[in-house]
Amino acid sequence: MNHSLVTEGLSKVFRLFLQGDVRIPVLDNVDFSVAPGECVALTGPSGAGKSTLMRCLYGNYGAGAGRILIRHRGAMVDLAAADPRLVREIRQETLGYVSQFLRVIPRIGARDIVAEPLRARGVPAEAAQARASELLTRLNLPARLHNLPPATFSGGEQQRINLARGFAADYPVLLLDEPTASLDPVNRQVVVALMAEAKARGAALIGIFHDTEIRDQVADRLFEVLPIQDAA
Amino acid sequence: MNAPLLTARDLTLRFGRIAALDGVDLEIHPGEVVAIVGESGSGKTTLLRVLSGLMRPDGGEVSYLGQDVLGMSEAARRRLMRTEWGFVHQNPRDGLRMAVSAGGNIGERLMATGARHYGNIREQASHWLTRVEIDPARMDEVPAKFSGGMQQRLQIARTLVTLPKLVFMDEPTGGLDVSVQARLLDLIRALVADLGLAVLIVTHDIAAARLLAHRMLVMRHGVVVESGLTDRVLDDPQHPYTQLLVSSVLAA
Structure with missing residues (x-):
């Protein structure tokens, strides 16, 4: 099948050297896939490894074993084995990630944070900023805030900036970790619409949604991440 | 993908009984920002000085776009330093x-x-x-x-x-107040992105490395103990020393 992303035998064990070399297995042999235009919601109890899986898929956590195949520039590439420069290229063109928290950069305004992924692809500043303003406005962030660095913004405002940044660049594969967690109902529906539009243009979405109402509106399929029983 | 700007192979250098560099390999590509982190005495500044031809190693090779940096005449190295290279010293008095x-x-x-x-x-x-x-x-x-x-x-x-195509930076925010550091880091970040510079930056400031660097090398006792994508190294450190380094940073 023509998947956007496939994992094969993906496993992850954390080794904590400072705690007497404790080994914590989190993912064991995960086989997962997502097709273009599909949204898969990761489910499972808290601590089961949903966020760990998500971070492995982004290359933020290294995979312990297995492969993470992603369709990049028309070919399937193993993200788990890719060198850092290839991972950067994949993140620039193919793979986006909306994390739960915004990492603010001193002195950089909201609009520039949102425009940054487009600028990195070589989109001219004006076009990138116009797209950023459009998304921020759509997510109901008042225009007077667009130029300000978001360090002092509320949690919900910061999350909307994160979302605008994630949706600005039309990634073919988008990871969303609790994208609606601190949003009001109006903005939740904006995010639902943005996700639906992304699916309609063929993007593959992988999300963690604690809000089951939102999840049922956007997810085509659920993928359960099960906790590993302690091997000890 | 394009060829590396600078390549170093198996660099070794000893100061008496202390290994300042012990089998260090490194590559940096055009437009790439690479941070070298580690505690004082880990060999990171020595590495920067060797790579830029300021200091000779006991063994190993450094090549810049195919030219042998260690075998280059002093005049040729100085010419490079005036044109295609830049060096930002920790103490501005050393560079001004x-x-x-x-x-x-x-x-x-x-x-x-x-x-x-x-x-x-x-x-x-x-x-x-x-x-x-x-x-x-x-x-x-x-x-x-x-x-x-x-x-x-x-x-x-x-x-x-x-x-310049390649800039070496040695603790550029080292001696500055925290408020001044943030401004300087942001300025470096913007200039590097606008100009597409390759930068090799030595720092012990993990947050600065996260902000600036695409890739990171962790050094200890003259050895590169871990390297990779910056956020991977910091969020999923594999080496005991990197885990110690990351866990020692206070979250502000």
């Missing part, structure tokens, strides 16, 4: 001429690459002062009258004015 005006510090480096027209040089100097957020009206003042943060920004302007 303190008795020469701010504008002169920038213009001097331009003249070393062949610029002769006084008006153009002055105009460029003014442009670069603005870029590093120094009022161009202060162009004729000597750097000794500037604050530490301004001196560091002037050193950066002096280094970048010739649009």
Whole structure:
């Protein structure tokens, strides 16, 4: 099948050297896939490894074993084995990630944070900023805030900036970790619409949604991440 | 993908019984920002000095676009340092001429690459002062009258004015107040992205490395114990020393 992303035998064990070399297995042999235009919601109890899986898929956590195949520039590439420069290229063109928290950069305004992924692809500043303003406005962030660095913004405002940044660049594969967690109902529906539009243009979405109402509106399929029983 | 700018293979250097560099390999590609982190005495500044030809290793190779850096004549290395390379020192006094005006510090480096027209040089100097957020009206003042943060920004302007391909930075925010550091880091971040520079930055500031670097090398006792994508190394450290380093940082 023509998947956007496939994992094969993906496993992850954390080794904590400072705690007497404790080994914590989190993912064991995960086989997962997502097709273009599909949204898969990761489910499972808290601590089961949903966020760990998500971070492995982004290359933020290294995979312990297995492969993470992603369709990049028309070919399937193993993200788990890719060198850092290839991972950067994949993140620039193919793979986006909306994390739960915004990492603010001193002195950089909201609009520039949102425009940054487009600028990195070589989109001219004006076009990138116009797209950023459009998304921020759509997510109901008042225009007077667009130029300000978001360090002092509320949690919900910061999350909307994160979302605008994630949706600005039309990634073919988008990871969303609790994208609606601190949003009001109006903005939740904006995010639902943005996700639906992304699916309609063929993007593959992988999300963690604690809000089951939102999840049922956007997810085509659920993928359960099960906790590993302690091997000890 | 494109060829590396700078390649180092199996660098070794001992100071008596202490290994400052012990089998270090490194590559940096055009437009890539690579941070070298580690505690004091880990060998990171020594590595920077060896890579830039300031210090000779006991063994190993350094090559810049196919040229053997260690075998190069002193004149050829100096020419490289004036044109395609830049070096930002921790102490701006090591990179600036303190008795020469701010504008002169920038213009001097331009003249070393062949610029002769006084008006153009002055105009460029003014442009670069603005870029590093120094009022161009202060162009004729000597750097000794500037604050530490301004001196560091002037050193950066002096280094970048010739649009080098590769910039070495040794703890560029080292001696500065925290508020000044943030401004400087942001300025470096923006300039590096705009100009597409390759930067090799030595720092013990993990947050600065996260902000600036695409890739990171962790050094201890002259050995690179871990390397990779910056956020992977910091969020999923594999080596006991990296885990210690990351867990020792206070989250602000």
